[in-house]
Amino acid sequence: MDSEKLGVIGAGIMGNGIAQVAAQSGFQVILIDVDNQALENGIRTILKSLSRFEEKGKISQKDIDEIKSKIKPTINFDALADVHVVIEAIPEDMVMKKKVFQQIESICNKEAILATNTSSLSITEIASVTNRPEKVVGMHFANPVPIMPGVEIIKGLETSQETLDAVYDLAIRFGKTCYLAKDFPGFAGNRLLMPMINEAFYILWQGISTAEDIDRVGTLSLRHPMGPLELADLIGLDTVLSILEYLHKEIGERYRPSPLLKQLVLGKQLGVKTGNGVYDYKDGKKKSRLF
Ligand code: NAD
Numbered sequence: 001m002d003s004e005k006l007g008v009i010g011a012g013i014m015g016n017g018i019a020q021v022a023a024q025s026g027f028q029v030i031l032i033d034v035d036n037q038a039l040e041n042g043i044r045t046i047l048k049s050l051s052r053f054e055e056k057g058k059i060s061q062k063d064i065d066e067i068k069s070k071i072k073p074t075i076n077f078d079a080l081a082d083v084h085v086v087i088e089a090i091p092e093d094m095v096m097k098k099k100v101f102q103q104i105e106s107i108c109n110k111e112a113i114l115a116t117n118t119s120s121l122s123i124t125e126i127a128s129v130t131n132r133p134e135k136v137v138g139m140h141f142a143n144p145v146p147i148m149p150g151v152e153i154i155k156g157l158e159t160s161q162e163t164l165d166a167v168y169d170l171a172i173r174f175g176k177t178c179y180l181a182k183d184f185p186g187f188a189g190n191r192l193l194m195p196m197i198n199e200a201f202y203i204l205w206q207g208i209s210t211a212e213d214i215d216r217v218g219t220l221s222l223r224h225p226m227g228p229l230e231l232a233d234l235i236g237l238d239t240v241l242s243i244l245e246y247l248h249k250e251i252g253e254r255y256r257p258s259p260l261l262k263q264l265v266l267g268k269q270l271g272v273k274t275g276n277g278v279y280d281y282k283d284g285k286k287k288s289r290l291f
Contacts, residue, residue, distance in 0.1 A: 001109040006170075007086040009100060011035075011042030011073065013236060013273065014117050017145025020046045021174045022087075023070040024059075026145075030072050030079045039073040044152035046071065049146050080107050085170060087139055089117040091229040092242040097121065098129045113163055115139040120186045120243045123156035133158035139167050139187060142178075143235060151176045152189045185250040190243055194255065197199055198244055200228035201258035204278070204291060211278050212288055230262075230277040230286075237278075241265045260291060263284030 004027055008019045011033040011181065019031045019042070028228075033039045050067060053059045080086055086104055090096055099114060104114060113135045116126055127136035138154025143145050152172045155164060164180075171178045181187035186194060200214050209217075215227020224231075241262060247255035264270070264277055271277030280287040 001084050001111055002028070002082050003084045005083045006029070007032060007080040007083040007104075007108075008072045008089060009033075009080075009086060009104070010089035010091075011038045012089065013090075013143060014141060015087075016042035016045045016140055016144070017143065018087050018089060019048075019071055020049060020067070020146050021176075023067045025173050025175065028070050030071070030074065030083060032077060032080065033076060036075060039075070040279060043068075043071065043073055050142070052280065053146075058136040076109055077103055077162065080104060082109060083112060083247055084109070085113045085166075087115045087117060092121065092239050092246075093120055094121050097126050101126055102129045102263060105132070111135075113137065113166055115167060117141055119239065120190050120246050122185070123154050123159065123183045127156045127158060134160040137163050137167050138181075138183070138187065139171070140187065142189075142255060149175070149177055151178050152187055153178045153180050154183050154187050155180065155184050157233070186243065186247050190247070193246055194240070194247060197228045197232045198255065198258055198261070201241075202230070204229065205258055205260040211291075233279055233281075235271070236273055237261060237265050237270045241285050 006022055007017050007026050007030040009032045011031050019029045022029045028203050031042060040224060050064045054061065054064060088097065088100055090100055103112060114130060115137050116123065118138060119138055119140060119251045123136060123138045127133035130136055133156065136156055137159045140152035140154060142148035142150050153164060153167055203209055203214055204211055211229050215230050218224040218227035241257055242255040244255050248257065268274060272281055275282045280289050
């Protein structure tokens with residue numbers, strides 16, 4: 001097992017961000033996806049993000065070359081055999097996550113930590129398909145990963161203190177600060193965030209305010225860096241809906257997803273990643289839409 005090598009599964013919004021931060025922190029990174037196009041897009045996003053750091057004078061072209069050389073994109077899960085930590089960032093779907101954890105259980109070294117970036121799902125349930133539940137842990141990064149400093153650490157029923165200590169150390173090496181939550185649907189972060197986003201969709205759907213004005217409540221009156229609808233588009237409306245459906249099922253009525261959010265997801269209008277969602281991003285600029 002190589003303590004300087006880690007694996008990231010899923011090269012989407014979160015996975016490519018985690019891979020970037022890990023490589024910037026000096027790790028060799030195996031970046032896995034089932035889709036070669038997703039790997040290509042992931043690497044492109046990483047290079048774009050690094051060039052923004054370069055423009056700000058925070059890193060050099062030599063650093064970029066070095067960081068890039070540390071990331072090995074592949075669709076071959078066997079490349080995870082000697083990593084010491086895997087961080088899974090595939091879609092928010094329990095069936096998919098269990099399949100991947102079963103797969104990596106048989107490939108990764110017995111001592112490797114298996115972390116999940118799930119936003120809301122049970123760490124204990126994911127761990128139940130492995131033979132090492134003490135080494136399974138939630139490591140919930142915030143989007144965009146290279147910028148956001150907080151990481152929510154979630155302890156499953158059997159997660160050991162040794163595993164918690166190891167992921168705290170890892171997050172510190174990534175330049176992040178951790179906070180701890182129990183394994184309950186949505187943990188702390190999304191119990192707070194999702195009701196606000198969902199309410200923003202209800203306000204828009206009821207015609208009480210425009211999307212821009214709802215977002216201005218967030219930026220001007222709450223001092224958030226972006227409004228709840230812009231944030232939903234950034235997260236991905238499919239991910240927001242999956243989290244809300246799970247919280248609705250597990251906790252109750254107050255998390256019932258807004259019909260407008262559901263409609264946008266049915267129309268595959270998932271936000272920034274598909275080019276439209278609450279807003280239209282097709283010409284590289286954010287434009288409002290009428291609902
Ligand atoms: P995404 O849809 O952008 O990316 C998911 C990637 O996983 C895709 O590239 C897809 O091809 C790949 N994938 C699908 N099945 C796979 C498999 N079996 N093996 C390997 N790769 C597979 O999703 P995302 O927004 O990056 O979310 C990933 C996870 O992170 C989810 O659990 C989500 O809840 C969580 N999360 C998301 C955000 C956010 O703001 N988007 C924030 C925190 C946590």
